Amino acid sequence: MTTDSVVTHQLSRSFGSVKAVDAIDLEVRAGEVYGFLGANGAGKTTTLRMLVGLARPTSGKATVLGRPPGDPRALARTGILIEEPALYPYLSGRDNLAVVGRYTAVGARRVEAVLETVGLAEAAAKRVSRYSLGMRQRLGVGMALLKDPELLVLDEPANGLDPAGVVQMRELLAGLASDGRTVLLSSHALSEVGQICDRVGILAAGRLVAQGTLAEVRGEGALLITAEPQAEALDLLRKRFGPQAVRHQPPAIALTVSPDQAASVNRQLNDAGLDVSGVSWQERSMAEAFFDLTAKEDDR
Amino acid sequence: MRRSLYAEMLKLGKRPAVHTTIGVWLVLSLFFGYVFPYFTYRGSSAAAAEERAAAIAGVLDALPASLATTPIAGLPVFAGALAILFGALATGSEYGWRTMKIVLSQGPPRTSVIAGKLAALVLLLASILVLSFATAAVASAIVEGATELPTAWPSAGAVLAGLGSGLLIAAMWCSAGVLLAHLLRGTAMPIGLGLVWALAVENLLRTGASIPVLGTLQRYTPGSAAGSLVAALDATPQSAGGTPGVSTNLPGLTAAAVLLVYLAVFVIATVLVVRRRDVN
Numbered sequence: 057m058t059t060d061s062v063v064t065h066q067l068s069r070s071f072g073s074v075k076a077v078d079a080i081d082l083e084v085r086a087g088e089v090y091g092f093l094g095a096n097g098a099g100k101t102t103t104l105r106m107l108v109g110l111a112r113p114t115s116g117k118a119t120v121l122g123r124p125p126g127d128p129r130a131l132a133r134t135g136i137l138i139e140e141p142a143l144y145p146y147l148s149g150r151d152n153l154a155v156v157g158r159y160t161a162v163g164a165r166r167v168e169a170v171l172e173t174v175g176l177a178e179a180a181a182k183r184v185s186r187y188s189l190g191m192r193q194r195l196g197v198g199m200a201l202l203k204d205p206e207l208l209v210l211d212e213p214a215n216g217l218d219p220a221g222v223v224q225m226r227e228l229l230a231g232l233a234s235d236g237r238t239v240l241l242s243s244h245a246l247s248e249v250g251q252i253c254d255r256v257g258i259l260a261a262g263r264l265v266a267q268g269t270l271a272e273v274r275g276e277g278a279l280l281i282t283a284e285p286q287a288e289a290l291d292l293l294r295k296r297f298g299p300q301a302v303r304h305q306p307p308a309i310a311l312t313v314s315p316d317q318a319a320s321v322n323r324q325l326n327d328a329g330l331d332v333s334g335v336s337w338q339e340r341s342m343a344e345a346f347f348d349l350t351a352k353e354d355d356r
Numbered sequence: 357m358r359r360s361l362y363a364e365m366l367k368l369g370k371r372p373a374v375h376t377t378i379g380v381w382l383v384l385s386l387f388f389g390y391v392f393p394y395f396t397y398r399g400s401s402a403a404a405a406e407e408r409a410a411a412i413a414g415v416l417d418a419l420p421a422s423l424a425t426t427p428i429a430g431l432p433v434f435a436g437a438l439a440i441l442f443g444a445l446a447t448g449s450e451y452g453w454r455t456m457k458i459v460l461s462q463g464p465p466r467t468s469v470i471a472g473k474l475a476a477l478v479l480l481l482a483s484i485l486v487l488s489f490a491t492a493a494v495a496s497a498i499v500e501g502a503t504e505l506p507t508a509w510p511s512a513g514a515v516l517a518g519l520g521s522g523l524l525i526a527a528m529w530c531s532a533g534v535l536l537a538h539l540l541r542g543t544a545m546p547i548g549l550g551l552v553w554a555l556a557v558e559n560l561l562r563t564g565a566s567i568p569v570l571g572t573l574q575r576y577t578p579g580s581a582a583g584s585l586v587a588a589l590d591a592t593p594q595s596a597g598g599t600p601g602v603s604t605n606l607p608g609l610t611a612a613a614v615l616l617v618y619l620a621v622f623v624i625a626t627v628l629v630v631r632r633r634d635v636n
Contacts, residue, residue, distance in 0.1 A: 108461050111634040132463035142454040146371055158363035159462035159469075199458065 059086045060119075061207050061238040062107060067116035069102050076102045078262040079116065084240050084255075089233045091253035092242040093346060099262040100242040101139055104211050107240075108136050121207055132160065135205035137213055141196025145185035149176050149195050152184055153202060160203040167202070174198040175224065189216035197225070201232075208232060208239045214248060226252055250342045260350035274345045278303070278310040279318055282334040283325050292328050293321075310338070360464050360472020361479075364446070368480055373445055378484055381438050385488050388434075388599070389426045390495040393418045397503060412505075413597055419507040420496040424514040425591035427485070427492040428522035432583035432601030433554060436529040439481060440550035443533025446477055448543030457635050466631050474531065474623065481526040485519055518589055521612070525582040528615050529554070531622035532578065538629045554579060558601070575605040578618050584611035 062084035069077040077099040084090040094100045105111040107118055109126015123130040143152050153167045171177045174194040184192065193216045200208055213229070214222045230252050233239050243249050249256060250270060257267040266273045283289035286309065293302045293311055303310040311321065315337040325332045368374050393414040400411035417426050431439070450456040459469055500507055529550075536546035558579035564570040574580055583594070583601045588608025592598030606614065 105457075105634075110457050110461060110636075128463050128465050131461055134461075136458075136461045138457055138461075140454075142456075142458050144367060144453060144455060147367070151366065151370060155363050155366055156458065156462060158366060159359055159459065159464055161359055203463075 060084060061086045062090075062118070062120050062240060064103075064107075064118040065116055067103070067106060067118050068114050069099075069106060069111065070114045075262050077106070077113075080257075080259070080262075080264040081267075082118075082257055082264060083267065084238060086238050087233075087236050088254040089229065089239040089241060089252055091249035091256040092240060092259065093244065093246065093249055093256055094242075094259035095244060095350065098259040098350075100259055101211055103259070104138055104209055104240070104242060108134065108138065108209055110138065132203065133206045135200035135203060135208045135210075137196045137200040138209070138211045140215065141192050141199070143184045143187075143192060143195060146183065148181050148183055149187065149191075149198075150180040152195060153198060156199045156202050162202050166204070170198045170201050173201060173228070190218060190221045193217055194221070194225075197228070206237060208237060208241075210239065211242045212244070213241065214243070214245060222248065246342045246346055256342075258346060258349050265349045266345075270342065273349075274340045274342055276312050277315065277337060277339040278312045279315070279321060280305070280308045280310055280334070280336050280338045281321065281325070281332065282308045283330045283332045285330070288328070289325060289330050292325065292330070296324065308334070357464075357468040357471045357475065360469045361475045362472075363459075364473050364476030365479070368446060368476055371445075374442070374480070377438055377441055377445075378487075381435060381484055382488060382491060384434060385427060385430060386491060386495055388430065389492060390418045390499055394499050394502065410597065413592075415499065415503060415505065417592055417598065418496060418499045419503070419505060420493070420500055420509045421507045422510075422591070423489070423493055423496055424510045424518035425586060425589045426496070427488045428518055428525065428586055428589075429591050429599035429602055431522055431525040431529075432579050432586060432603075433558070433599075436525065436579065436582060436601075437551050437554045439526040439529035440533035440536075440554060441547055442477060442480065443530035443535075444537045444543055444546040444550060445533075446473060446537075447534045448537035448540070448546055451537070451541040452543055454636065460630075460635055467627055470627055470630055474534065474626075477530050477534070478523070478527050481530060482519075482523055485522045485526065488522075489515065489519060514589070521585050521589060524612065524615050524619070525585060528578060528582070528619045528622070531619055531626070535622045535626045535629070538626055538633075562603075576614055578615070580605045581611045581614040581618070584608065585615060 060083055062082060064080055064082040066079040066081065067077060068075065068079050092100055102111065106113050107120055107125050118125050121130040121133055144155065150167060150171065153170060157167050171180045174197055176191060176194055179191060197213055200210060214225045217225055226248060229239060253270065255269050256273050258265050258273065290302065290304060290309060293309060297311060297313060301312045318335050318337065322332055322335050397411040397415035400408050450459060460466055533546060533550050536550055537543065540546050558577055561570060561574040561577060565574045579601055580603060583603040584606035585608055586602050587593050587604050588611060591602050593602050593604050594600050
């Protein structure tokens with residue numbers, strides 16, 4: 057039986073007349089990496105803040121590790137990085153972790169281990185005010201890891217990292233997930249999410265517009281057909297498969313059918329006297345799915 | 357609460373602004389409590405009887421006999437302002453650096469986080485007062501030797517009463533700083549408002565004390581209650597040439613009770629604000 061680490065039911069948060077989060081039903085399963093996607097201002101951070109008890113919902117319910125948001129017993133098992141890392145600038149990296157360690161009853165040995173994990177062992181004695189943006193981000197992730205949590209809630213953890221740092225962060229998150237931890241990761245970097253997440257939820261204007269595995273959210277792929285004359289090919293395909301299945305995507309035509317229909321489609325076009333120069337299968341990218349789903353919500 | 361207390365002690369113990377404020381507190385206490393009265397005494401002319409009498413009265417507070425009160429005589433005004441500063445700094449910076457979200461999302465309940473912070477601040481203030489009394493003891497012994505005025509050391513009980521009263525006053529001002537910082541989510545405004553109250557508004561109310569309503573109100577302000585408690589321990593009141601803020605507006609026990617009420621109100625209000633509030 058699959059258990060859920062995070063479940064929300066109609067979770068909402070309004071600021072005055074603005075609905076920042078609008079009745080979302082989120083479901084993050086234990087042991088998975090869940091990508092929480094959305095444009096800036098879509099409501100991701102507000103949702104995460106509600107899940108860790110930093111903000112109160114206007115309506116709706118949520119449970120995190122089986123308890124209400126902000127419950128000390130759940131927080132003790134949750135590692136959190138919300139928005140940019142919040143650090144004490146006059147303390148060293150090591151002391152910043154030690155402060156969090158004292159709140160969570162974590163000892164010095166674990167602090168040193170985490171410094172190694174996030175690649176800050178050599179800079180541990182340096183004041184945080186002298187850290188680069190990337191180092192601060194890694195220390196923020198280190199703070200989230202310190203209590204060896206069952207659930208990690210990370211808000212844009214790759215922000216400010218250089219390309220090598222992004223790769224390291226991806227490897228770190230993949231490693232954490234392979235240890236059986238649940239990771240709830242908010243991001244707007246679609247390619248990153250596609251590489252490490254098991255399931256995703258897409259948030260647009262405060263509403264959860266899609267949720268599922270990557271394949272489920274991406275939806276069907278399409279046959280890309282190059283045929284001349286193109287106008288006649290478009291007419292024919294629309295008559296045979298319906299206008300919804302056909303999209304003009306110059307210089308080709310995208311036809312939403314299953315890939316095993318490629319030969320049949322090719323034959324039909326040839327039989328109609330059209331000159332077919334290419335038929336290929338194209339998976340729908342995460343970016344396409346994201347923009348389609350969020351555009352629909354923006355049109356509402 | 358123990359975990360929060362340890363975390364707060366690490367934060368306070370390593371903070372340069374805290375070290376600086378402790379230094380300022382001790383230097384001001386020594387200068388106005390001992391150095392300034394001693395040099396006034398030394399510089400006074402034996403020929404000018406009135407000036408000489410005032411100088412002797414001034415230096416009496418710098419002798420060991422006044423050790424129970426002189427180190428806390430500044431608390432109704434200037435040291436009180438520094439106690440507000442500690443509370444506002446320790447709390448307001450958590451909003452400025454946005455570390456409040458880290459503090460409140462680690463597991464300890466919000467009430468225990470606040471209790472830990474307040475306990476750490478009380479420990480800090482107690483340490484400063486002990487240090488202040490120790491340096492005052494050394495300074496008063498030096499003044500005694502230099503002036504050759506006859507004096508006696510106070511009893512241990514009197515010194516402890518001074519320490520306890522000083523801690524109550526300092527904790528009251530500090531908790532006001534903590535509350536203001538939570539209400540205003542920052543450092544600058546709470547410090548500014550706290551200083552305006554302790555240094556300006558309290559003084560203005562004193563000048564209007566002859567107006568019946570203001571007079572009653574003024575007797576029960578935090579600064580007035582602090583000054584009354586210090587005066588009840590035999591410190592020279594401001595009206596008799598003592599430290600500004602030391603007054604005889606209230607009896608000692610009433611003053612202590614008023615201070616306890618302020619302390620409780622500030623702490624309870626802080627708990628209510630933090631427990632109910634969203635954190636950015």
